[in-house]
Amino acid sequence: MSTTTKRLPLTRRQAEVLEFMRAHHRKVGVPPTVKEIQDRFAMASPNGPMYHLKALVRKGFVRQIGKYNSHGYVPASSPGACPCCGRPLVEEGAQS
Secondary structure (H helix, E strand, O other), X not given: OOOOOOOOOOOHHHHHHHHHHHHHHHHHOOOOOHHHXXXXXXXXXXXXXXXXXXXXXXXXXXXXXXXXXXXXXXXXOOOOEOOOOOOEOOOOXXXX
């Protein structure tokens, strides 16, 4: 039995939301709020971003870090990244 998990594929919009979250996190240092996602994609209500965020959590691309935190959804960390914020543990170009 394999220990690797296969992630479900993303819809086009889910991929766009995930890329926005990653870019915002890199640029600002914190993940975007639901309101920032809503505004970026011109969604009529906070229900739209929540729908996509819950799907991204279910598919394993995003983690929820706090139920009542405005920045409560972060991209899931990849190998070599901090499990809390997803930033690389070793900066690119750093020499050991």
